[in-house]
Amino acid sequence: MSTHKHFASRIARRFTKLMGGEAGAGVLLIAVAVGAMAIANSPWQHEYHAIFHHRLAWSPIGRLDTLHACINDGLMAIFFFVVGLEIKREVLDGELSSAARRRLPVVAAAAGMAVPALIYLLAAGDAQPMQRGWAIPAATDIAFAVGTLALLGKRVPPALRLFLLTVAIVDDLGAVAIIALFYTSGIDLAWALGAMAVLALLVAANRGGVDRAWVFVLLGVALWYCVLHSGIHATIAGVLLAFTIPLRLARGDSMLLRLEHALVPWNSYLIVPLFGFANAGVALAGIGPGALFSPVPLGVALGLFVGKQAGIFGAIVMADRSGFASRPAGASWPQLWGMSTLCGIGFTMSLFIGALAFPQSPLLVEEAKLGVLLGSLFSALLGYAILRLAKAPPAQESPR
Template sequence: MTQSQTKRPFSTLRHWLDSESASGIVLMITAALALIVANSPLSATYFQVLESKLGPMSVLHWINDALMAVFFLLVGLEIKREFLDGQLASWSNRALPGIAAAGGVIVPALVFAGFNWSNPETIRGWAIPSATDIAFALGVLSLLGPRVPTSLKVFLATLAILDDLAAVAIIAVFYTADIATLYLAGAAGIFALMFILNKMGIMRLTPYLILGAVLWYFVLRSGVHATVAGVLTALTIPIKPALGRPDDMSSPLHTLEHALAKWVGFVIVPIFGFANAGVSFAGMSPSILGDSLTLGIALGLFVGKQFGVFGAAWIAIRAGIATKPMGASWTQLYGVALLCGIGFTMSLFIGLLSFDNDLLHSETKIGVLLGSLLSAVCGWALLRISTRNRAVK
């Protein structure tokens, strides 16, 4: 292996982490702006524009069903690349983030269920605190600069990718409406055709993207959430170029991922954040903070995530199943577990799928914002203290 081939994965990962961090900071600003606008004289206009019709759907539905399908396409591409050509390509690399991600999905759901078990309406939101926002979390981590070991950044990014995979599976299985069999069969046929194109070695992106758009329509009409089409499309995009080098950056998957990354990170996700983070506090009683839904989400993210991620990682490391990230202390690992409680984008998205009630949507947003804010501030503070006077490269 040449020196340039050795350096390529590390330089690619570094570039990817940097772009995620930058987009996370943009997302923080956008979320804050949404809250300001929703509680300003522009509030009525803000909500009116989101609910206005644009063809067959409202502006908000276009954002959540169409633009977010592109977001999920990128998520699917990242997951596939990491499993075939990245940090998740070997079982040894998957062990620690995989076990930690499992703990970070299960424990927050249990915390949420503890507050909402007796309420058949709110219990549908059990998966809301189980998601980690990779861009937001890496954005907070980037504020600490070189004091944080690179191994911890890789651990957080890998865990969040697996977390996204779990969230996609949860959405597909648990948040599907009534099924329209004919459209579902059509979606299956389109997906099968895309799979055949992949096996035939078709390397042009155009056929996959055209069929992906058709797949999105069939999935939308089938009752399965339309964003699942983005992940299914990603699974069919070839990663191996014609010469058979899976690490060649000219493969269709790498090309599409590179083309989408900036648009998703700096346009689509901020638009989603701006459209969905805005909650008006006008006429809202402070007692909403004590409601079971708000508490279940906030504490699921802040308490459930940190104990789920760190507890599972601690057990795996102590049992010899996995190794601690190189150069990282237990305190730093715990700080990263705290950051995993930032569940902004995916948590808000699952919340939208869980409820049809405006009040429950508002409680969901407050719970997500509160839990994510606590996780971000406490995680940053702990990592700041633990890395003081250290400059780890």
């Protein structure tokens, strides 16, 4: 009996460790993706679709007339708000706060967005509707990638985790810019001007030293409502609001840090998993092996799996060899390759952009989801394997 108790307690400890922190968020996303795929290909597939896409009997906001819209246009604004807080903190007081620190992550992230987009466009060819998906493989999922990295524990040097996180944050900033510039159409000038007016009030509150979070929250809701009706995607309001939140440190604390710490668990364990469950379900009925070689799924999968690691790792090698920027201290070249491969996990942001890219073509959205899931899966498996087998550099080796 004692042996059984010892075994059970050991399993419980490992489960608790696995589900804690960054690793737990990654494991939860894997479970959500698998669950969504399973239900979307089960006898309950119609119910799954109906829950998210049938019109709600009543909604206080006309544009949020389905649960899917409430998640993608409403809850995901909070996700982007947290992303914006992370970006602002890193730029003002973190790894992006100086030119020397920004150099390598910015170059690596830029290459890691450009190469996947180019690969996708090569796969899409001249087909105009399909070309709109060029940005789908350009994004990295922070929670998924960092969570997979966390599963490796002490095998990964802290500098490598920090570098991946920094690259992913720069990547997110690029994805936000892409959404704002390339996936916005039919702007309503009156609502856009209203959003600008609210944004001006938020900036004034920041400059005026307002330290009441509820003021920013109320104005933030007004900003989101105006952006929602302006034609610009509503989630951009989350980023704009984040950029106005004060980071005036007092005894190591600030409004920005408090909000970020309060929202990160909700983001990781509720909002992102709910979004993944609502968007990752791909019905495979009627999709044969040949469909995988269609331009959209092939371009997305190759962009994430091949383009991300080629772009990021290639940029690191060239920057290091040319003397433009040194690679992260304490990380070997195989470890950097494995980290670059993990950046091919697109999931949340890629699924989000996929829905924006093909609003009038549900079939292309489903094909994009398939490409995202396959590219992310292969990137996670290969990246994990490389990092598990990779050895740390010799103690005497130092980055140039």
